Amino acid sequence: MFPTGFVSHDCFKNSFVIVEPIVSSSFLPYLIIHFNFSIQQQFWYIRPNNDQESEYWGEIREDCSTKSIQIINYLSDTMLYEKLDHALSQVFMHIKDEFEDQQHAIVEQTTRKLQRIINSDMSEACVDVHLQIDHYCDGRILLALEESSSVDGMxxxxxxxxxxxxxxxxxxxxxxxxxxxxxxxxxxxxxxxxxxxxxxxxxxxxxxxxxxxxxxxxxxxxxxxx
Structure with missing residues (x-):
């Protein structure tokens, strides 16, 4: 829900991924990955005067339900990216609109970070995905529309x-x-x-x-x- 009176002219998304390994004494032939998704929507007002910084209007936070998926993964497996990509397609069922255009970036970040930390003792990993959505209300557009309305009645x-x-x-x-x-x-x-x-x-x-x-x-x- 947007703050009262906010008009969104531009929207920018950025996803951030944190991967934490869970080391178990028993090695399993597959890797269980727990995905935790959260959304932070920030609202900014761009002042009509370009030399002034954008004004922060507030934010809305949303936690999405946790999903766990099993991926067959050996240390020599070169298909981790493809398996993660397929698995996330299933995970995004009810949060598709927010995350679908971020899937490539999320898979790429998760794959890269997993490859850095994966070892023979790791059987699980927690992946925290944070999506930051910045909405911008452009005062230049609003001002131009106000000026136009005085002439042409909008x-x-x-x-x-x-x-x-x-x-x-x-x-x-x-x-x-x-x-x-x-x-x-x-x-x-x-x-x-x-x-x-x-x-x-x-x-x-x-x-x-x-x-x-x-x-x-x-x-x-x-x-x-x-």
């Missing part, structure tokens, strides 16, 4: 006009150019859309913008409305 562009926006290929744009909505570089890997006035923006940024205002953020070209 009339959004029509859905059909947004859907017809022209996507830009990587070789058609300068990756160093900035998206004037989020002020980040357009880059080569992100989806970019061009308005009829020829101004280009990140697809996600301009879509959110046009769902609130039918004006181009740069030249105030008017998009069709319903």
């Amino acid at each position: 009339v959004p562009a029509s859905e059909s006009s947004i859907e017809l926006l022209e996507p830009m290929e990587a070789d058609e744009r300068n990756s160093n150019d900035e998206c004037s909505v989020c002020l980040d570089e357009l880059g080569e890997e992100t989806d970019v859309l061009r308005l009829p006035c020829s101004h280009m923006f990140h697809a996600e940024c301009i879509t959110k913008w046009l769902q609130n205002s039918h004006y181009c953020p740069l030249c105030r070209f008017q998009m069709p409305t319903d």
Whole structure:
């Protein structure tokens, strides 16, 4: 649940993994791994003035239920990554939305740390997975929308006009150019859309913008409305 009045414009996820071995006197032909998942959602407000630090609005913590899985693993086994990847696909049944896009990073970190500590006496391991989700409410967008509302009454562009926006290929744009909505570089890997006035923006940024205002953020070209 978001703090009251919070509008999320950007969301960034980072997973952190801690692996603790459990040494047993009896060596088993398989490794039992206990996965403990927790989520920490942090909320930040980006001030409209870029030279000021983001303001911390608070956080929400959530502990997910513990799962234990058995993985056949010998010291010479080279398939640990694949086995962990398959096992986590089963573990993520009820927390899929939060962790699915982090699975590769979690498996990679877990595999690397297990390989460092695994020995012939270890039969179990506890893996603590902490997912930090940073939500950002961009005051620059809010300020621009407020200014726009005084002129156009916050009339959004029509859905059909947004859907017809022209996507830009990587070789058609300068990756160093900035998206004037989020002020980040357009880059080569992100989806970019061009308005009829020829101004280009990140697809996600301009879509959110046009769902609130039918004006181009740069030249105030008017998009069709319903």
